[in-house]
Amino acid sequence: MAQQEREPASDGRTDRSLTMSRAMVEAIAHEMREDDDVFYMGEDVADYGGIFDSTDGLLEEFGYERIMDVPISETAYIGAAVGAAQAGMRPIAELMFVDFFGVGMDQIYNQMAKNTYMSGGSVSVPMVLTAAVGGTYNDAAQHSQTLYGTFAHLPGMKVVVPSTAYDAKGLMHNAIRDDDPVVYLFHKRLMGIGWMPAPDGPKTGVPEDEYTIPFGSADVKREGADVTVVTLGLHVHRALEAAESLADDGIDVEVIDLRTLVPLDTETIADSVAKTGRLVVVDEDYRSFGVTGEIVASVVEAEGGLADLEAVERVAVPDVPIPYARPMENEVIPDADDVENAIRDVHASE
């Protein structure tokens, strides 16, 4: 299992900055060159290059046999990835939007996720399921979810959520090499697609060499003494924005990017809360029974965690489907102001 961190040979220093999609594609191309068993299946991944640029340019190098357009039959092609993986290949299957998971869900959670366990470990399923997630562009209830918590809840899948180009590449190398099924959820707003401008943060320096980022290692994006913010995906950038704005008011915020939900780096979170005593969890998934509750529970369960914790707030999508019209979508998807208000609240509470 590829769980050791592998630093880039260049030491990580680079002048080259890439969008998140370019970084993700670079890792896929590298793995495809190294290993003939790696191939990519999805709708519109060949000529189109992925609706969200997830396979942009790969067709030219690898051809239709390895960058495979497939029928709009999620059950069949996700299940085919499971079967090919069990036969020893390393397929990557793409769900165009995570919201479509319902169509192929049995293959995902009853086959892909459980076959290793049900076979007593005699079967491995070394595949990656990629999917675009997230809202902020008014695509309404069937095309705007993240569903982070759903995949993390069901046992048997590793769940990866990159927030920067650097992480997207390292995590993708790791995901393809992993001998277990990995769900790799990329946020549309972070990819750097021409028609959906990304915020400033996700475009980062990316070394040309290969490197891996171990699953279960959260990244402290910003150190701070007063309040811990734990988040992932797009909201890493919104939390950093809130933190910068609060710095002017003398509130010193620590921002933790989870990077993977399964495995979850509970230690980094607990250590931070031991320092700050105040916790805000920010998530673009539904509030109830999800990521935010899980993070709070993990802190409470950690040794001394309950004693450390002086104040908690959750910032998440309230339990409604994502509405279409702008004023309503803006209302339910947390923005930097929402995060800022929550931080102020926990900071001010006795």
Next chain:
Amino acid sequence: MVSVNELQSMYENMVTARHYEERLQEEYLEGKQPAFDISAGPIPGELHLAAGHEASGAGVCQHLRDDDTVTAPHRPHHIAIAKGVDLKRMTAEIFGRETGLSKGKGGHMHLFDPEVNFACSGIIAEGCPPAVGAGLAAKKRNTDSVAVAFLGEGAIDQGAFLESLNMASVQNLPVVFVVEDNDWAISMPKHRITDVANGARRADGFDMPGERVDADDAVAVYEAARAAVGRARDRNGPSLLEVQVHRRMGHFMGDPEGYRPDEDKAAAERRDSIERLEADLRGHDVDDETIDDLRDRAHERVEEAIEWAKDQPEPEPADAYEDVFVNPASGVTDSEPSVAETGGDD
């Protein structure tokens, strides 16, 4: 034989739908200039326009009544117009306004008009099972209403479609499945995703009639749909129709269509079902003045709807918490849920 009145009615629906899509395209792209930014401009979200699909909606819906159910896919406008969906409120919905069909919650892929039993869904082929359910309700309640599920040719490889064919067949339900074949599923040409060029042949496996209308021709669609809808209404069971249409625009607005040969697009524009129907009208001695009047009236109706919609207020942020069974906490950080039960409006 189709009557002159029916030809005129189809023509009116088709020119309304075409003008509607052309005007929405303009409105949508306005504000997304110079660089296309999906989140800018007066119409939010994705937009899948149906210019070139008109013959299918008009030819089939000509046989339907308000109490017949229609489910449409992500490219629904021409079908909604032919089914008689309230154009003003539909337009307000597409503009994300408070007086829209769904008060701004649904948008262009999720239009619901219970007055005429119309609904659509953005998940490929997932409108088929609810259409089967509408057929089941008609059968159980002993009415003669029927249900029609529209879908694209890319959707017929989906389990939901094939399972629905089987269920409708074995239960002998009054359902018609209408496949709109525009040759493309986003960037994927039909031959890449199925070996069966004639999608109506899927019907053979379920022992139901299957017919393909090869020309983009409203009258031919009308004739084929008459048989299929009639069969359903007479309680003789389901049918499958595949209808050749053409995609005159990108899959969605902003689609660069780099995958599409120029000649394919040019051919789609040449095979114009509206021009063909105009010729049919003339063949029935309808003069140019009448045709012009029909077109002008249709354009006027579209302009009125768009003007009205743009004048409507946007919803309030807090409206997001309505229409869900249990009101959640209002505000992303509030932790006090309200206890009110809401459910539907009635």
